[in-house]
Amino acid sequence: MIYLDNSATTSPYPEVLESFRKVSETYYGNPSSIHQFGGEAEKLLKTSKKQAADLLKVSEQELFFTSGGTESNNTAIKGIALKHQNRGRHIITSQVEHPSVLEACAALESLGFRVTYLSVNHEGKIDLDELKRTIDGETILISIMHVNNELGTIQPIKEIADLAAKYPKLFFHVDHVQGLGKVPLDLSHPGIDLCSMSSHKIHGLKGTGALYIQKGTTLFPLLHGGGQESSQRPGTENLAGIVAMVKAMRLTMEKQRHSYQHLEKLSAIIRTALHQDHRIVINSPEDGAPHILNFSVPNFKPEVVIHALGKENIFISTKSACSSKHSDESAVLAACGWGEDRSHFGLRISLSYQNTEEEVREFCKTFIHVLDQLNNVMG
DSSP states (O other), rough: EEOOOOTTOOOOHHHHHHHHHHHHHHHOTTTOSSSSHHHHEEEEEEHHHHHHHHTTTTTGEEEEEESSHHHHHHHHHHHHHSTTTTTTOEEEEEEOOOOHHHHHHHHHHTTEEEEEEEEOTTTSSSSSHHHHHHHHHHHHHEEEBBBBTTTTOOOHHHHHHHHHHHHHTTTEEEOOOTTTSSSSSOOOOOTOEEEEEEEEETSTTTOEEEEEEOOOOOOOOOOOSTTTGGGGGOOOHHHHHHHHHHHHHHHHHHHHHHHHHHHHHHHHHHHHHHTTTTTOEEEEEOOOOOEEOOOOOOTHHHHHHHHHHHTTTEBSSSSSSSTSSSSSSSHHHHHTTTOHHHHTSHHHHHEEETTTTHHHHHHHHHHHHHHHHHHHHHH
């Protein structure tokens, strides 16, 4: 099998699965229980949080575990809006955000909040001048993703953070789900107040994520209960999932330090091969994240191409997995200003450090063969 849909989810590292199994079998006590068995679980939880915080270079008091990127995004956006609506009710995001951000903003609009959706250029990047013009006296939150999940576009997070830091009552949230372990992000920047992460995008397990909340930033909690996670995210902690996530973070961030050029090489091989076929147009920017490559094959239905590749045991995708079964059109490509010949025919390859040069070369050869076969059928 050649798996090239790693932005949807990744295969767990064997070490991650072993960590999850060991914790589930040995430390299944409730960390909130007062007996010694619960105390052992609590100690492991605190150790895991410190390890994760050290990896991210933040304080352990600033890190909170969640069920994944969607919960982290909703907690950040709705939590800021509801807590600080007395300061203002204006939120700024972009047209190319993940559905968990766009739909959270839409929900807040139904409660009377005002949301500005920034436009993007052909590469999916926002315009900093437009952002500056959009900020007003009612703006309380900017939410922009670091790496776009469909195109791999890297947004100018540092410049946005520099701008946000000039407005004392304005918070800046970064969706770092696709960037974690692939594209560096400095969370120590004073302008970044919140940051979302997910375990299953970095070879961890589904159902676990994290939210960085800068010291001094307060949110209205979406959940209320037993007071776990400093009442920011109450509920019995998924200890096995948390330990597994921290293990995945450590392993993936090590690979980021030592194997980043490997991803760049794989991406370059695919780009070169696709460029040589006149039927294919590449949508991802040259300076984007190396693990995501989006392209269109006009008049070839994406689902037909994907199913044909699946018969060859090769797996790629169309849009975000959270929206790929909805409209035929990619909302991201449409927002970039591309016509239907691109926006309705987009395909996405997403790599991991585990992919090999042999795999991507085999994909390129098989993909062109599949197009030739489909072309013959289409006449």
